[in-house]
Amino acid sequence: MLQQIIDRRLAGRNKSIGNRERFLRRHREQVRDAVRRAVNGRGIRDMERGEDIRIPKKDISEPVFGHGPGGTRETVHPGNREYVVGDHIERPKGGAGNGTGPGEAGDSVEGEDDFVFHLSKEEFMQIFFDDLALPRMTRTQLAETPEWKSHRAGFVRDGTPSNLSIVRSLRGAIGRRLAMGALARAELRELEQQLLSATADSNDMSRAELDARIETLRRRLSRIPHLDPIDLRFRSRVKLPVPTTKAVMFCLMDVSGSMDEARKELSKRFFILLYLFLTRHYDKIDLVFIRHHTQAQEVDEENFFHARETGGTVVSSALVLMDEIIKARYSLAEWNIYGAQASDGDNWHHDSGRCRELLSEHLLPACRYFAYVQVADEEQNLWEEYTRLQQDHPHFAMRKVTQASQIYPVFRELFRKEAVAA
Amino acid sequence: MSGFPGERRVSVGAPPRCPNDRRRAERQALKAPRPRGERPRGPLPDPSDWSFDLIEQYHEAIRETAQRFGLDTYPNQLEIITAEQMMDAYASVGMPVNYRHWSYGKEFIANEKNYRRGHMGLAYEIVINSDPCISYLMEENTTAMQALVIAHAAYGHNSFFKGNYLFKLWTDASSIIDYLVYAKNYIAECEDRHGMLQVEELLDSCHALQNYGVDRYRRPNKLSLAAESAQRKERLEHAQSQVNDLWRTLPNRPGRADDAADAKRFPAELQENILYFIEKNAPLLEPWQREIVRIVRKIAQYFYPQRQTQVMNEGWATFWHHQLLNTMYDDGYLTDGVMIEWLKSHTNVIYQPPVGHKAYSGLNPYALGFAMFSDVKRICEAPTAEDRQWFPDIAGQAWLPTLDHAMRNFKDESFIGQYLSPKLMRDLRLFAVVDDENADKLSVSAIHDAAGFRRLREALSRQYDLGSREPDIQVWNVDLRGDRSLTLRHTCHNNRPLHEGAQEVLKHAARLWGFGVKLDSVDASGATVQQLAAAAPVH
Numbered sequence: 001m002l003q004q005i006i007d008r009r010l011a012g013r014n015k016s017i018g019n020r021e022r023f024l025r026r027h028r029e030q031v032r033d034a035v036r037r038a039v040n041g042r043g044i045r046d047m048e049r050g051e052d053i054r055i056p057k058k059d060i061s062e063p064v065f066g067h068g069p070g071g072t073r074e075t076v077h078p079g080n081r082e083y084v085v086g087d088h089i090e091r092p093k094g095g096a097g098n099g100t101g102p103g104e105a106g107d108s109v110e111g112e113d114d115f116v117f118h119l120s121k122e123e124f125m126q127i128f129f130d131d132l133a134l135p136r137m138t139r140t141q142l143a144e145t146p147e148w149k150s151h152r153a154g155f156v157r158d159g160t161p162s163n164l165s166i167v168r169s170l171r172g173a174i175g176r177r178l179a180m181g182a183l184a185r186a187e188l189r190e191l192e193q194q195l196l197s198a199t200a201d202s203n204d205m206s207r208a209e210l211d212a213r214i215e216t217l218r219r220r221l222s223r224i225p226h227l228d229p230i231d232l233r234f235r236s237r238v239k240l241p242v243p244t245t246k247a248v249m250f251c252l253m254d255v256s257g258s259m260d261e262a263r264k265e266l267s268k269r270f271f272i273l274l275y276l277f278l279t280r281h282y283d284k285i286d287l288v289f290i291r292h293h294t295q296a297q298e299v300d301e302e303n304f305f306h307a308r309e310t311g312g313t314v315v316s317s318a319l320v321l322m323d324e325i326i327k328a329r330y331s332l333a334e335w336n337i338y339g340a341q342a343s344d345g346d347n348w349h350h351d352s353g354r355c356r357e358l359l360s361e362h363l364l365p366a367c368r369y370f371a372y373v374q375v376a377d378e379e380q381n382l383w384e385e386y387t388r389l390q391q392d393h394p395h396f397a398m399r400k401v402t403q404a405s406q407i408y409p410v411f412r413e414l415f416r417k418e419a420v421a422a
Numbered sequence: 423m424s425g426f427p428g429e430r431r432v433s434v435g436a437p438p439r440c441p442n443d444r445r446r447a448e449r450q451a452l453k454a455p456r457p458r459g460e461r462p463r464g465p466l467p468d469p470s471d472w473s474f475d476l477i478e479q480y481h482e483a484i485r486e487t488a489q490r491f492g493l494d495t496y497p498n499q500l501e502i503i504t505a506e507q508m509m510d511a512y513a514s515v516g517m518p519v520n521y522r523h524w525s526y527g528k529e530f531i532a533n534e535k536n537y538r539r540g541h542m543g544l545a546y547e548i549v550i551n552s553d554p555c556i557s558y559l560m561e562e563n564t565t566a567m568q569a570l571v572i573a574h575a576a577y578g579h580n581s582f583f584k585g586n587y588l589f590k591l592w593t594d595a596s597s598i599i600d601y602l603v604y605a606k607n608y609i610a611e612c613e614d615r616h617g618m619l620q621v622e623e624l625l626d627s628c629h630a631l632q633n634y635g636v637d638r639y640r641r642p643n644k645l646s647l648a649a650e651s652a653q654r655k656e657r658l659e660h661a662q663s664q665v666n667d668l669w670r671t672l673p674n675r676p677g678r679a680d681d682a683a684d685a686k687r688f689p690a691e692l693q694e695n696i697l698y699f700i701e702k703n704a705p706l707l708e709p710w711q712r713e714i715v716r717i718v719r720k721i722a723q724y725f726y727p728q729r730q731t732q733v734m735n736e737g738w739a740t741f742w743h744h745q746l747l748n749t750m751y752d753d754g755y756l757t758d759g760v761m762i763e764w765l766k767s768h769t770n771v772i773y774q775p776p777v778g779h780k781a782y783s784g785l786n787p788y789a790l791g792f793a794m795f796s797d798v799k800r801i802c803e804a805p806t807a808e809d810r811q812w813f814p815d816i817a818g819q820a821w822l823p824t825l826d827h828a829m830r831n832f833k834d835e836s837f838i839g840q841y842l843s844p845k846l847m848r849d850l851r852l853f854a855v856v857d858d859e860n861a862d863k864l865s866v867s868a869i870h871d872a873a874g875f876r877r878l879r880e881a882l883s884r885q886y887d888l889g890s891r892e893p894d895i896q897v898w899n900v901d902l903r904g905d906r907s908l909t910l911r912h913t914c915h916n917n918r919p920l921h922e923g924a925q926e927v928l929k930h931a932a933r934l935w936g937f938g939v940k941l942d943s944v945d946a947s948g949a950t951v952q953q954l955a956a957a958a959p960v961h
Binding site for chain 2: 005007018066072073078081085088089090117
């Protein structure tokens with residue numbers, strides 16, 4: 001009766017992926033909300049993982065007709081220990097008499113209120129970044145990427161002695177020698193034959209002639225060079241441009257007295273988003289944290305977000321420090337440089353003009369993108385000065401943010417696909 | 423499904439088989455097991471890792487043993503699958519192919535989560551009521567577990583699918599896979615043509631009503647892929663013309679009394695199959711939408727026998743793996759290690775936590791079914807005076823034909839009503855509780871004593887009656903002359919109201935119907951106790 005045993009293990013993997021996609025699409029809004037919430041709650045380096053998504057049970061339930069509580073029903077249960085006919089039992093709490101009824105609709109294994117499932121890291125990031133792409137990051141700038149990698153590209157006729165391919169050269173030489181000597185050798189063989197038969201005839205005249213001819217041919221053959229410059233082959237290597245896979249992200253934040261915790265929190269989220277976004281495009285990302293009040297200082301992440309400072313504000317100090325760090329550690333040829341600056345817009349008023357100059361002359365030419373976020377509403381001179389930059393520098397963006405909920409839209413706008421914007 | 427962790431069976435059928443099947447049904451069950459053949463030289467090898475060769479050896483031994491008991495099965499097809507594929511199959515209601523829908527994705531996610539957390543042991547097996555009968559063996563199973571699954575699924579369930587009258591009446595094992603392939607392709611085509619959202623909404627609405635897309639008393643048409651495709655176009659056109667005819671607005675003939683016509687309901691009689699009624703009469707559905715309604719309805723129909731034979735089906739399969747593997751041990755096929763391993767699993771499967779236990783979630787169908795079939799066998803072989811009084815027909819008779827008869831001709835409701843013995847009620851310590859909303863407390867109406875046996879048995883039998891488990895809702899009327907609204911009638915039994923999901927279901931019904939849908943709940947005296955309504959969807 002056994003028809004066959006079939007090994008299905010290799011067939012049809014991930015068959016339900018289509019169903020999962022449909023499920024995620026149907027609950028896209030909830031999933032997106034959950035992703036947004038998760039981003040707000042996480043640390044800056046802690047983004048690259050999945051997330052548990054919670055969807056209220058009622059939102060995913062599939063309604064069917066069923067009996068509700070009420071009316072009269074009789075149910076049979078096993079394991080009677082104490083009851084006799086006529087005993088009265090308190091209704092179990094929660095839903096009149098519903099709890100122990102076998103066969104009740106909805107009496108399934110789970111009693112939780114929410115449907116929880118795990119969004120994989122990839123899905124999380126995909127939803128997060130959805131239709132974003134880095135500005136000017138289309139790899140069309142291959143030409144201007146200054147990093148090169150050398151690849152083998154066959155053999156060429158000239159090159160440096162260190163690249164000489166001996167095997168190739170000698171093989172060519174053998175071929176050339178065979179080719180050049182072919183006619184002479186054939187004639188030589190024939191004459192030698194004649195010489196042998198001539199000996200028998202003992203015709204002296206023709207014999208001397210043959211000897212001379214053979215001698216000439218032998219000489220000619222011996223003149224064919226063993227190795228000729230024309231034989232030489234050199235290993236060829238060409239340099240191909242490779243896209244840069246390293247990026248450095250500068251986080252600049254004002255930590256002066258006017259920046260309270262809420263504003264720092266806003267800034268932090270902005271940095272997180274940029275950081276996350278960069279991780280999509282670069283293998284290696286360096287983070288540089290520069291905080292400033294009247295003086296700028298490079299610090300670690302912990303100190304960047306949590307240390308408190310007081311005092312006035314000189315924004316240019318941070319820009320100067322950033323410029324110095326770029327020059328010292330991040331050569332433009334190797335690194336993609338991104339700048340993200342957050343501030344409440346408060347600045348020593350003589351300083352703002354200098355900030356603009358620093359940016360337009362030193363930093364913006366070096367940066368692939370520079371984003372400025374002002375976490376306060378009022379427009380002060382720094383905002384005005386920066387506004388002037390926007391005209392000439394398409395890769396400079398600025399925006400105001402006053403609530404946590406505005407960060408995500410701001411982020412989207414800052415990094416919207418160029419094609420869409422155009 | 424009970425909350426029982428371990429194993430789960432899914433079976434599906436298709437419309438009935440051709441009449442020559444009846445010949446098979448008439449074959450006589452064996453009076454007694456055939457004598458065993460030559461004793462094997464030694465037990466089958468039992469490394470924990472299985473191999474294809476081993477599976478074949480075990481299958482052969484199980485097959486021989488099953489033949490000794492005269493189990494009549496479809497040919498078997500064993501398929502080795504991974505855990506992930508098992509969850510795939512779970513998610514799409516146990517079928518190897520099915521159309522795409524988000525709810526299956528939800529199922530998969532829920533199963534996967536529970537599996538990973540270790541909340542749920544995966545089913546050891548899934549078996550599909552098809553010809554040949556497909557049983558899935560999971561690659562993680564040990565050799566002993568594979569043997570258990572083969573005995574349970576490929577011989578237990580398989581023979582039940584082939585023998586039970588409900589499956590014979592409602593399913594056609596040979597065409598189900600074909601039909602599902604057709605359904606999947608058709609729905610994918612509709613998604614391409616009409617958009618995913620449209621199809622999804624339609625399927626949602628159909629799923630909400632799928633338990634009411636079942637014919638309970640009529641024989642549906644036989645289906646096959648070729649015939650289905652060929653007939654589809656013709657049928658759709660015809661259906662559309664019928665619908666149009668129904669809604670034709672001809673001027674009234676002068677001199678004819680309109681009142682009588684108005685008073686007449688359409689449909690003239692209650693219609694239990696709501697999806698069928700919608701498929702045939704909904705005014706605004708496009709032909710492709712009618713076809714999808716039909717597909718959902720057909721698939722719901724396949725599951726109808728299965729929903730009515732859970733206790734019997736599981737009980738039968740469990741009884742037979744127990745019987746077969748024990749016999750094989752006696753015959754010298756199985757080692758002690760294999761026995762211990764499957765018995766451990768078997769014990770888990772038939773565990774029945776008592777009421778009040780934190781794992782309690784109603785009667786475990788495996789436990790009840792296994793106990794009942796074993797008990798029937800006991801009554802045949804060693805009847806007591808009580809058994810002779812209660813079961814004069816079967817006490818002392820040959821057990822094989824008795825069990826065979828029980829398997830073929832009953833469903834859960836009637837099986838329990840017929841065969842639940844006083845001894846078993848005592849063993850399980852069953853008791854019945856009445857929950858009356860007018861009383862402050864629950865009251866115990868019957869326990870496992872002489873006075874309570876009959877009432878207990880009736881109550882338990884009713885508990886497995888689909889007709890009382892699900893609210894009785896049928897098509898009552900269509901307002902042909904007015905707003906075209908559809909009225910459904912819910913006949914309350916024991917004053918049990920609908921739960922709050924009903925309003926949502928009505929919205930789905932309205933989406934399918936295209937106009938407003940009302941639901942009247944009517945009690946035993948004919949008085950309307952509750953009215954629900956869903957407005958016409960915005961077109």
